[in-house]
Structures are given as structure tokens and as C-alpha cells.
Amino acid sequence: MKKLAVVAVLAAAASLALAQSFTGTILGTIKDPSGAVVPGVTVTITNVATNVRTETITDGSGNYVAPELAPGRYTVEAALPGFKRAVREGIVLQVQQRTQVDIAMAVGEVTEAIEVTANARLTETTTSSLGKIVDNRRILNLPLNTRNVYSLIFLTPGVTGSVGNQYNSMS
Structure with missing residues (x-):
């Protein structure tokens, strides 16, 4: 009988412990x-x-x-x-x-949101080559002294070098 009473008391204590909230x-x-x-x-x-x-x-x-x-x-x-x-x-x-x-809560003003998205021009990162097409009309209208085709290279963005008779210094 004492064992049953001890078990009952322990069961009640365990249920009370579970009911505790932190x-x-x-x-x-x-x-x-x-x-x-x-x-x-x-x-x-x-x-x-x-x-x-x-x-x-x-x-x-x-x-x-x-x-x-x-x-x-x-x-x-x-x-x-x-x-x-x-x-x-x-x-x-x-x-x-x-x-x-x-x-x-206080009544607020009606707001309107405008989202502006601008995308940068894509840069080619897999190769370092540059290219540009210069049409014949532009070639004829350009003031080229020597009519040397190498002078047209400098119309391409990103090309640097010195203008003259030697074009070994282009990059």
C-alpha cells in the first residue's frame, strides 16, 4: 500500500513539473x-x-x-x-x-512607391578581344591623312597606342 502511495505522489509531481512553463x-x-x-x-x-x-x-x-x-x-x-x-x-x-x-494606430498618408531598375551594360569577362565595325561611309568622311587602315583601330573603345608610322605599341 505504501508503494502505491509513493508511485501516486511521484506521478502527480511529474505531471505538475510538466505543467510548468518557462x-x-x-x-x-x-x-x-x-x-x-x-x-x-x-x-x-x-x-x-x-x-x-x-x-x-x-x-x-x-x-x-x-x-x-x-x-x-x-x-x-x-x-x-x-x-x-x-x-x-x-x-x-x-x-x-x-x-x-x-x-x-494613427491614420497615415496614402503612399505610392515607384521602383526604378537600371541594369549596367554587360561586360565580356571571358575574352579580352575588342571588336568594332566601321562602315565605308564613315571611312570616307573621316579626315585620314594617309588613308591607312591602322588609323581606324583607334575608333574602337579601349584601344590605346600612339599615332604614327609604327603601330607596334597598340594595346
């Missing part, structure tokens, strides 16, 4: 300036020490819940298009604590 919960309601709840707000809860982020979205009643957060200092940020971003800093969460963080 986390806390941050919850709250998001409202607009008139006091109406705002559904669909993205709420980001960031642990300041570890930079671990937890995201949740408010339900139809404007409520959000972020359970099982490690104890520590947190920042709560609420964002929704059409409203200014709201931030609450310095929220301290203890073990098994339920911290209520209600946020009133």
Missing part, C-alpha cells in the same frame, strides 16, 4: 484613432537581446496573441497600409506573464 505571452488589441478595432494588422514582436522576431496578424476583433515567448525585453511593432507604423519599446516579459500591449 515562457510568457504578449497580447493586445489594435485600434484606430476613433477607437474602432483594426483587423489584419501585421504585429511583429522582437526580442531585443536575441533579435528573434515573431509575427502575427490581428483577427477580426483587432486582437493578437504571441504565446510562448522567452522572458526578456521586447519591441512590438504594428504595420498596415494606410496607417502610420506604430512601435512600442521596452516591454519586459517575465516567466508565465501575460503582458497586455494595446496600440492605437
Whole structure:
């Protein structure tokens, strides 16, 4: 009989130990300036020490819940298009604590984002050769003193050298 009582006490103690929680919960309601709840707000809860982020979205009643957060200092940020971003800093969460963080969001301006993408000209990196086509009309209109074809080499971008009778110094 004593053994059965000891087993029962140990089983009860084990179940109580499993019921212990080492986390806390941050919850709250998001409202607009008139006091109406705002559904669909993205709420980001960031642990300041570890930079671990937890995201949740408010339900139809404007409520959000972020359970099982490690104890520590947190920042709560609420964002929704059409409203200014709201931030609450310095929220301290203890073990098994339920911290209520209600946020009133101010109406923001309608913003429009324009994305401009510019691509640089591709550079050929597999070979060092240069090429350029000079048509006959351009050759006839250029003021070439000697009509030497090697003078046309310098029309190609990236070619350097000295102009003269010797073209051994081109690169």
C-alpha cells in the first residue's frame, strides 16, 4: 500500500513539473484613432537581446496573441497600409506573464512607391578581344591623312597606342 502511495505522489509531481512553463505571452488589441478595432494588422514582436522576431496578424476583433515567448525585453511593432507604423519599446516579459500591449494606430498618408531598375551594360569577362565595325561611309568622311587602315583601330573603345608610322605599341 505504501508503494502505491509513493508511485501516486511521484506521478502527480511529474505531471505538475510538466505543467510548468518557462515562457510568457504578449497580447493586445489594435485600434484606430476613433477607437474602432483594426483587423489584419501585421504585429511583429522582437526580442531585443536575441533579435528573434515573431509575427502575427490581428483577427477580426483587432486582437493578437504571441504565446510562448522567452522572458526578456521586447519591441512590438504594428504595420498596415494606410496607417502610420506604430512601435512600442521596452516591454519586459517575465516567466508565465501575460503582458497586455494595446496600440492605437494613427491614420497615415496614402503612399505610392515607384521602383526604378537600371541594369549596367554587360561586360565580356571571358575574352579580352575588342571588336568594332566601321562602315565605308564613315571611312570616307573621316579626315585620314594617309588613308591607312591602322588609323581606324583607334575608333574602337579601349584601344590605346600612339599615332604614327609604327603601330607596334597598340594595346
